[in-house]
Amino acid sequence: MVKSMYIHIPFCKSICSYCDFAKILYNEKYVMPYLEKLKNEVIDAYDGKEINTLYIGGGTPSCLEETELIYLSEIIKTIKLSDTYEFTFECNIEDISPDLLILLKDMKVNRLSIGIESFNKCKLDFMNRKADFKDVQQKINLVRSYGFDNINLDLMYGLPGETLKDTKKDLKYILKLNPEHISTYSLIIEDHTMCKIRSDENIDPEEEIKMYEYIVKTLKKKGYNHYEVSNFSKSGYQSKHNMTYWNNEEYYGFGLGASGYIEGFRYDNTKNLDAYLLSKYRESEVLMSKSDMMENEVMLGLRKMEGINLQEFFDKYEINMQDAFPIKPLIKNKELIYKDGYVYINPKYIYVMNELLLKLI
Template sequence: MKAAYIHIPFCEHICFYCDFNKVFLKGQPVDEYIEALLREMKIQLEITPVKELETIFVGGGTPTVLDENQLDRLCNGIRSILPFQNGEFTFEANPGDLSDEKLSILHEYGVNRLSFGVQSFNNELLKKIGRTHTSDDVFETLNKARNAGFENISIDLMYALPGQTENDFRSTLKTALDLDLPHYSSYSLIVEPKTIFYNLMRKGKLHLPSEDVEARMYDILMTEMEKHGLHQYEISNFAKPGYESKHNLVYWDNEEYFGFGAGAHSYVEQVRKSNFGPVKKYIHHLDKEELPIFEQHKLTKQEMMEEEMFLGLRKNNGVSLSLFKEKYEENVLNVFGDAISEMVERKLLEIVDNRIKLTKEGRFLGNEVFQSFLLL
């Protein structure tokens, strides 16, 4: 066990595209939630003791909407309960949310990586997608973070947004790259059920770029990142050498991790679990000193092998044939021979240096490739 994910489900505003487990902050039992969260950590660690975690990732929601006292309580509890020394400790944040005092608290407790949801530097487009910050908020917050001693900073960008043009995306990319950060993530918009955008789409009121325009934006993204010395190590992630997200690599390497918090998912001892999402129901279970498990499923060997492929192929260095054999005592070419042959023939996959990996063409059709490894 290398990693722990911690979920803070509170937001001051709900973005139009977001389908993560979240609630409006106002009127929520935030202090009680933090205590329940720390209780869950203690109970889980008693059941599944681990010597040391290498990464902690606090996401949401918006973790930085917590006030200074709540943030201090959370960080203090994490440090007291989880076996974590000097690994990668990430907090997600929104531009404009981080006061100097909050940054000081995070730094004091050893948080050493910040991930900001920037999405775009076009202020009109930010309004269209339900974001409340402006591009000036981004510059101001990044300056504060750097002055507080944070060097390992990542920002998220989105493309294929409603009304977005290729030139607009180029402009956002230029502004982002001029910041000279060590890590960038960039995703195309996916319209998920139970979001404001989904409701607009059903009414015919959501006007998105075509698939061809989306593909050209992705090509622009890969080209510009490479020009600026940022290595694409996963379909949507780019980093300077040594700044890859160690926490996210745990997911893509199909390794196990704890998930704490309302709606959080975990993968422990070959069992995938999800917690209850409603905050009060989550707290209720922990008030009774029991884990708030909503559902769980023990993976079969077949399911584990499938996940090894469709998670591992997200990485640019792909899946190691020898590591697959070591983990599952099976030859990947025997298990998935037909799918691999078809994808190699279509030039979407290649086998190089004992690894199966996506070609550049394959990155554009990643989901189609991944689905081919689901054995029916």
């Protein structure tokens, strides 16, 4: 049964240099037509059953105007949430205001994800973003005063010119804000982004690993649980929604460029707004074979620090993981660890997990 839903709002008030998500500059004339199509897409596919995790991401969902947000909330009210639901809404810090927070409370949002990324002027200029620590602190206090007690902050590192000292400073500021959850991402230079066009280059991988190791060590010391390669949470605040992805469970994906996994089909929606507005939602869909499903189970499951439960793997696929994938040599040379019924990547090798996965799949 599908228990999770992702909804994509592609509008942004400015475009960041590194971003390859489905996004377009906010333009009032496209928003309502977009939301109308989104509503139809949801009505057509959603079976009306209880949803446990709902995630509205973007783009920048918070940049919508009040009437647009009210229309979005009407769509959301057609979705039945379970008693233990998690409902995340991505926000830009500049958009946070009492009016927005009242609307989000009314929509039953109970988790906010805010892309801070950095407080460093050079990094922010590179990204084409803004953030001022004092402003952010005030906004976070405001958010808390409206009863939001589950906040994720995103941090980016490994930008050209960044030093370990810069990363340390950014992390210190993020920690001062005391979020329940922190996602950290090293810069990926994606095609069709400003970074690619201006030929930006990644920093030395050795430096990047040092930054990652520093982040992991520091956040652990501060009481955060490192539960996925890039994600850290206080106890009880793991992202239930993202766990759906890493557990290879099915989910609805609605909106421009969204992907979903329903009844064995993985699909991607179009990233072309014109096509979307003509109700041509789907770009592609593929029926997963049993071996596709098992490969995804391994690729996604090994992102979790606890790894994959071998009994659960067997119950799902009626084959032992060790018979389906060559895990034994990797356990022997300690790239993988087997403990208490779980197989997981040795934390020492987490940063080179892609190479490790290639050996498995």
